[in-house]
Amino acid sequence: MRRAERVLLWAAVAVLAVIAFAALWPGVLATGDPLQTDVRAALLPPSSEHLFGTDQSGRDVYSRVVYGAGRSLGIGLLATGVALVVGLVVGALAGVAPRGVDAAMMRVNDVLMAFPEFLVALVVVAMLGPGPVNIAIAVTLAAVPVYVRLARVQTRTLRHAEHVEAARILGVPRLRAFTRHVVPGVLGTLSVLATIGIGSSILAAAGLSFLGLGPSEPTPEWGLILAGGRNVLGQAWWISVFPGIAITVTVVSATVIGRILRARADGRAT
């Protein structure tokens, strides 16, 4: 690995570590209660007392951003994890299914893939109604088609790989050869893609919250905090800018790690 790449990787890991810490133990990092309002201290600019300033209700933006980390990171990991498992199962089934079934499954998948992920998520929320659980479902469903496609093609390739045939010739039963040699191989490829997917799931969830389709006030959620500062952006830029930075560095860090992992996986494969 080149030196610049190594520096970038460790920087991304450090950023994610801080955010993961904030997600797990927000009380340690936060300087106040994220829900505590104080009308006399409304719209204060960043200071040593309020690192990121305060919002219209006088809540500490820094503490709200810290407490919001858990929700954002959680939804990113959960949505990606569930999408990966669903994608693996559906894709592997399509990979071994008869031609007709496979073709039908793939055409449905193609239709879903034809729309941007965010649009699919919006449609799902429109059908299920707003709310934090529903945006989690929506983001998950929107992420699934990519995994299905990749899992299917990997299954097709690995099924006929020489080492799988070799195991069959040695007398390993068909199903066992499949679960031992094919599925882990597919999972390996998918998990690399998933690292990149975490970033886009976080972004999609924050986007839906920003539009008011996610958790409702006063829940500390990055997209929601950002939306809350929209109307006073001229006087109090800090309300929107800091959660915006939080979203950006999280998404960029997750994506950087994912891409480097993928490059290494590709390098190993050749």
Next chain:
Amino acid sequence: MSAALEVRGLRIAFGADPVVDGVGFQVASGECIAIVGESGAGKSLTARALLGLTPADARVAVDTLMIDGTDATALSEHGWRALRGARIGLVAQDALVSLDPLRRISAEIAEPLRLHGLARGRSALGARVRELLRRVWMPDAERRARQYPHELSGGLRQRALIASAIAAAPAVLVADEPTTALDATVQARILGLLREIADAGTAVVFISHDFAAVRRLADRVLVMQGGAVVESGLVAEVLEHPQHEYTRQLIAATMHDPRVAPTTPSEPVLVAAEVSKSFGGVPAVIDASFALAQGRTLGVVGESGSGKTTLARMIVGVESPDAGSLRWSGAPRVQLVHQNPLGAFDPRWTIGRSLREALEAAGVPRARRADRVAELLAEVDLAPELADRRPSAHSGGQRQRAAIARALAADPEVLVLDEPVSALDPSVRERVLRLLARLQQERRLTMVLVSHDLDVVGAVADDVLVMQDGRIVEQGATADVFAAPQHPFTQELLDASGPVSP
């Protein structure tokens, strides 16, 4: 006559490790010199250095480098460009990657002519391209010129590549393993073509690991080992009286005497009667009838597409015949060793885990498996600690040994080997072949060895079966077939690999 190419004191290093250390030779016009060695000997790197094409991180130093009267000792990239193609040409090993897939053959050959301003105007270029294609004996040249590389067979692609390399009539032609990926008969034709080019006055540098090919083509030979020339001289003299131990090994590893099998008859374990198999209407094997004798080795020889692999796969039971029958005496325990051991192991598993899986499938109780893995590895001369490594951390020879060990885990009676040594260096190949011979004796194995290499088959097979276009055209005891081939194709194959012993 002055030399067309003269090299003195060529040294190439990556970091602190010298890979080529003080190589020097000269080649006269009309002469062919061969550089022979195994992977890592530095022969390919030497070839690249002659064209100024070493990798960017290589440090190259040379005392003298004269190419066709030009001093190329310290040439800039700009200077090299005027030289390459015009004064010194390169034919690489893999014509498919060397030719631009999006360009027609004629455009590929015309490029050096245009670059060096040797032919102007469409008609002049066209005429020169046609002349070059005729010179490399391209069949159906008019049509081939309009085709793309993927439409040509390996041999024709190699001809096209040679045509483009000699287009600007360079004084020196460097051919880096130009025939390694080709079938024996095609290889013989390409070697003949290179000899013709040398006879017409070009100095040819031929890089190879194969002494049999060298003998057919070269006048003089340099043997390289570990970056240095260990022996050099006239081909006939080196072959007759090799001075260096390594040369002797290489010669022994690439040229065998055909095996004289004991004629004691044994029971057939398998009788095949008119077995046929086709894929999507294209016949792969047609009416194959033969018997596999207990405790003997049957060699299956043929060129790519001859159906030999399909036949092997039917014997193992991975494919079933469309027609005909394979009758076994008793319930057979058959195992297969794949051509490519890297693909035959799960890349995520250690070798030990793959071996344990094979033992599990063979019904060996869990408690016994660890010991059996060590025993199997010892049987194929591998150290037990190699079990903890993944396939990618092994050398090609180690992987093939491990693949053989895995096949033995099931305690087979019949072992089918599909091109087991074709990807290996000669000395490694020699050791694997010796291992197979030993295992056969110790375990009383019956073996089927599929190969395109007559020399390998001649060295280990008791009986041989020659295939062409899906049919068995000749079969019999190896010594008989080699001594008096009946079918014209067998004769051509034997001619192509050179007389195995003079």
